[in-house]
Each structure stands twice: as structure tokens, then as C-alpha cells.
Amino acid sequence: MAKPTVSIICALSENRVIGDSGRIPWHIVPDLVRFKQKTLGHVVIMGRKAFDSMAEYYQERGRDLPKRTHIIVTRNPDYQVDLSGCMRAQSINAALELAGKIEPKEIFIAGGEEIFRQTIDRADKLYLTVIKGEFKGDAFFPDYSEFSQVVSEKKRESDGHKYTFLELTK
Ligand SMILES: NC(=O)c1ccc[n+]([C@@H]2O[C@H](COP(=O)([O-])OP(=O)(O)OC[C@H]3O[C@@H](n4cnc5c(N)ncnc54)[C@H](OP(=O)(O)O)[C@@H]3O)[C@@H](O)[C@H]2O)c1
Numbered sequence: 001m002a003k004p005t006v007s008i009i010c011a012l013s014e015n016r017v018i019g020d021s022g023r024i025p026w027h028i029v030p031d032l033v034r035f036k037q038k039t040l041g042h043v044v045i046m047g048r049k050a051f052d053s054m055a056e057y058y059q060e061r062g063r064d065l066p067k068r069t070h071i072i073v074t075r076n077p078d079y080q081v082d083l084s085g086c087m088r089a090q091s092i093n094a095a096l097e098l099a100g101k102i103e104p105k106e107i108f109i110a111g112g113e114e115i116f117r118q119t120i121d122r123a124d125k126l127y128l129t130v131i132k133g134e135f136k137g138d139a140f141f142p143d144y145s146e147f148s149q150v151v152s153e154k155k156r157e158s159d160g161h162k163y164t165f166l167e168l169t170k
Contacts, residue, residue, distance in 0.1 A: 005106045006096070006122055009038060010141055011129035011163075017137030019112055022053055025137055028159045031129045038127055039068050039110070043103040045095045045119075048074040050112035055083065069102055071095045073115060092118050113139040120144065125151075125169050132162040146170055 011031050012018050019025070046054070051072045058065055070086045072079070073095045079088055089095035092115070099107040109119050120142045128144075147168035154165040 002104075004100060004103050005124045006109065006119070007106055007125040007127060008109045008116060008119065008123045009035060009127040010111055010116065011035075011131060012141040013131045013133060013135040013137070015134040016141045017135040017139070018116075018141050019139030020135070020137040022049065025135050026131060026159070026161060028129070028131070028161055028163060030156060030158055031163070034127075034129065034165060035110075036066055039108045040066055041068055042106055042108055043069045043071060043099040044108045044110050045071045045073060045089075045092075045099055045115070046110050047112050047115040048072055048076070048079065050110065050115065051081075051086075053112075055081075069099075071099055096122070113141070117142050125167065128164075128166040128168065130164045130166055132164075144168070 010018060011024065017025065051070060055065065065083055065085065068085065072081060072086060072088050073092060074088060075090060077090065081088060087098065089098055096107070109115060109123065126144060126147050147170055149169045151167035151169055156163055156165060
């Protein structure tokens with residue numbers, strides 16, 4: 001059976017900031033819509049911190065998580081997640097293996113920094129939203145200069161930001 005494509009999906013600033021104090025430093029609605037459209041019905045792998053932050057965002061708004069399978073990577077064997085469609089894996093390898101059993105087409109890796117750093121070499125494709133400007137932050141996206149083939153590039157402006165939706169391969 002053919003292996004699914006491993007895709008990273010991330011929003012970053014031009015200085016590669018992806019987060020600050022556990023939160024994403026911008027709120028760009030079309031980026032959230034794009035993330036949802038790309039990942040809906042697929043498997044999404046996330047680090048425990050990124051997942052907790054996203055789950056909190058939905059909880060605060062009294063909303064369910066979008067319908068997709070979340071695999072949360074954590075070293076903590078006692079980590080509990082009672083939400084439907086959520087599973088736990090104790091390593092990146094275990095997460096990718098589990099994802100490959102469930103997902104025939106495309107697996108998404110959605111952060112945060114630690115997870116991106118450990119998976120960028122294994123990714124086939126990047127879906128990036130590159131936000132114009134330099135931001136202050138404490139979480140960064142790794143160097144992605146190896147991904148030099150531009151599959152698609154769309155410039156956008158909304159929510160007080162200029163940004164580019166990029167699809168890249170190696
Ligand atoms: N802009 C974006 O698109 C985007 C997307 C996602 C996240 N973010 C931002 O990124 C930041 C969070 O990134 P982060 O690096 O602090 O955290 P993270 O990558 O989300 O999660 C780190 C956690 O993942 C687990 N982990 C990492 N490597 C592992 C491994 N090899 N095996 C097992 N478990 C492993 C550990 O969980 P345990 O501690 O439970 O063991 C670790 O503490 C936040 O600021 C967030 O807002 C931005």
C-alpha cells in the first residue's frame with residue numbers, strides 16, 4: 001500500500017516566529033479557515049502543548065473540536081484526553097505509525113516548535129502561511145530552505161496583516 005503524504009501545516013512570520021507564551025501572536029480568520037479546510041477528515045499530529053492550547057481555545061468558546069483525528073504526542077503515560085477523535089502517542093515514530101494505519105492519503109503535522117523541529121526532515125510537503133513582518137515570540141519554525149519547489153503561492157491581506165499562502169515541496 002502506498003504511504004500517505006506527510007504534510008506540515010503552519011503559520012509563521014518572516015522571522016519564523018510561530019508562538020509567544022503558548023499562544024499564536026496573530027488572529028487571521030482566513031488562515032484558520034484554510035487550516036480547517038486542509039485538515040478536516042484527516043489525521044493531525046500535534047505536540048501536547050500545541051494541542052492543549054488549541055483545545056482550550058475551543059473549550060473557551062463552548063465549541064467541539066473540528067471533525068478530524070488528533071494524535072497528541074506526549075512522553076507522559078498518564079496524559080488523559082477525553083475528547084472524541086483524540087488519541088495519544090508516546091513518540092513521533094509511534095504517532096506517524098498510528099497515523100499511517102488510519103490515514104491513507106495525507107497526514108498533517110500541526111506543531112508546535114518541538115514537533116516541527118523533529119519532523120521537518122520527514123515531511124514531504126509544507127502548507128505555510130507566511131505573515132509579513134517580524135514578530136516577537138519564543139517559539140520558532142525550523143529552517144525550511146530545503147523545500148524549494150513552489151507548488152502554489154497566494155498573496156492575501158486581512159485582519160490587519162499581509163500574508164502569503166504557500167505550498168512547498170523539496
Ligand atoms: N503558528 C502555528 O501554526 C502554530 C501551530 C502550533 C503551535 N504553535 C505555537 O507553538 C508553541 C508550542 O510549541 P512547543 O515547542 O512549546 O510545544 P509542542 O511542540 O506543541 O509540544 C511539546 C510537547 O510535545 C511532547 N513531545 C515533544 N517531542 C516529543 C517526543 N519526541 N516524544 C514524545 N513527546 C514529545 C512533550 O509533551 P509532554 O511534556 O506532555 O511530554 C513536549 O512537552 C505555542 O506558542 C503555540 O502557540 C504555533
